[in-house]
Amino acid sequence: MALKSFIHVHPDSHFPIQNLPYGAFKTHSTTLPRLGVAIGDYVLDLSEIAKSCLFNSPLLAGSDCFLQPTLNKFLAMGRPAWKEARDTLQKLLSSTEPALRDNMELRQKALVPMSEVEMVLPMEIGDYTDFFSSMHHAKNCGTIFVGPKNPIAPNWFRLPIAYHGRASSVVISGTDIIRPRGQGHPTGNSTPYFGPSLKLDFELEMGTVVGPGNELGKTIDVNEAADHIFGVVLMNDWSARDIQAWEYVPLGPFLGKSFGTTISPWIVTLDALQPFACDAPKQDPPPLPYLAEKTSKNYDIALELAHHTINGCNLRPGDLLGTGTISGPEPDSLGCLLELTWNGQKALSLNGTTRKFLEDGDEVIFTGCCKGDGYNVGFGTCTGKVVPPRD
């Protein structure tokens, strides 16, 4: 029988005791953010649990990691500490454990209704990298921008392609996205268009959050990569396709993507996703030895991380690694408007209206969920509304 909490959790909830994703929140009475885990419609305030000395495992007893305003310190502690925290919290929240269940004063302080909190970025992001993982997305983008002949560059089949993103522009779900201004591709030798982007798009992605980092000049072995990944969020890498198309040769995306990247507030841990692990698609051609995992699972995460450090590049706790737009082979499994409308050539119908690209006032909502036996492990939502330029 599935583990149950003494807190009532609706069967459709994304946040049963099997999930316990981590986030950071503010309430009207706090100034600094606090750390918490989601349980049903509540946030469990980890600073209150720590102050009550209920983290009594070897690595966490006496640690101030849950008294910080971000998760970075906890992220740096690594998998053994994460496991202790998960064990402690699942026990504390279970229906059979009295320590929190029967302590009304602590329940009052530590369990905050989700409706009363404002979620904030759960980690300080030193660097943000975005990959280009989906073959269907790569093929569609290549066809649109370069043409149908060899739409995917040969390097894509050999190494994980990625670019450095702009860490300062990562925002939490719910933050308005201000339509960027910039230059668009001119026709022939004419002066380029300048003004608000005319091709504003969303990109459906997952983001992974780095745990312990590595020293500059050292590498992470592909078989140890999962120990450096704490968990996963939903991510919307908002993109201005007209700006991107004009600027990206030869140094890649820059201002077409640095005006806002939204992440969902709750980091779902790899431990919570463990029951949903699956094999990765077979790679053809086979990966070079440094990219070949002995056992391959976990949504390609390990693969990307090991490649990222093979040149000695140092990761730091809290770094964010995006998958790139996730598109499937079917027309209804495309992850951005660029593909859905084929760069604005055909309109997309939705709820009685049509779109080629996003308009001011449009709100984009991503959600995602793994269906377990009698419970979900969900990601909540990742939302953002488009608003016009300011100044």
Next chain:
Amino acid sequence: MALKSFIHVHPDSHFPIQNLPYGAFKTHSTTLPRLGVAIGDYVLDLSEIAKSCLFNSPLLAGSDCFLQPTLNKFLAMGRPAWKEARDTLQKLLSSTEPALRDNMELRQKALVPMSEVEMVLPMEIGDYTDFFSSMHHAKNCGTIFVGPKNPIAPNWFRLPIAYHGRASSVVISGTDIIRPRGQGHPTGNSTPYFGPSLKLDFELEMGTVVGPGNELGKTIDVNEAADHIFGVVLMNDWSARDIQAWEYVPLGPFLGKSFGTTISPWIVTLDALQPFACDAPKQDPPPLPYLAEKTSKNYDIALELAHHTINGCNLRPGDLLGTGTISGPEPDSLGCLLELTWNGQKALSLNGTTRKFLEDGDEVIFTGCCKGDGYNVGFGTCTGKVVPPRD
């Protein structure tokens, strides 16, 4: 007559009283870094000056900005505070001012011989952006990688091209550079080369350090850009040309450049560079209005910064903006081995030895200096030695 300090400064020194660049240093007796300015062969410890209450101007009196381990707080205070600090320090160090000159106890504490300090990164770098400013570099790279027909993409003439770099891999001058491993371009359909880079290169650049930032979604006007730039360092954006050539389509440089970027330790302020301001080259075609400065000087810095924020991208104090490799039109004014050896096709002779790319043990030393009337405003050196891969 030029302003003089009571401290003896050799006429060839990069650090007379006219310069006063900012850095952060450690000594054998300190654990946390301290902030200082360079004067001749000494570092003036700003924490000692602050603790002696000698910063008595309106914005700096009572501020703890010089008691921090990084310059970020001071950077965020903006040009009025920077001007107060420069005025105070030039007066304190001048030959006619007794406050420091005649206080032997304070001189003993506050003036540390440069030979006794270890310089560290002077700012926490949130994001690092690298531009592609030099037309000669753009033309040479384009010719080598794409061919002699249209070597410079048409966008280069219309907007500042740039990519997001890897902030975690920025290191201080003197740090060894570990040769990166990675994949090189395969011949035809063969398996790509994997191993230590065979085409390790340096890139001669300048880096600018951001002062006050801007809010996400707001822009910085091109005519106010200089108020957001604190100063300038020398920069070596080490590059693995074989890794870069294979990975860069379509998302730009990634692991070919994220294994190390070296900056010189002393940030030369725009105020110190003021006497050396000059006009920028005429732009053809003329820039779009948002990029057109009313008065144009200061080495294109303003231009790049305003473009960086036109989409609403937020800069933060301490961000680093590189110029990209600075190459001139003459064969001896090329700023990297890729150009100097034409991608390894012809060897470069130097001190009785030859090089196509860098070999283990090679040390690269950059230096730079503005020659004033009886004094220099110099940048010191930016150095790094290549060492073989570890693990």
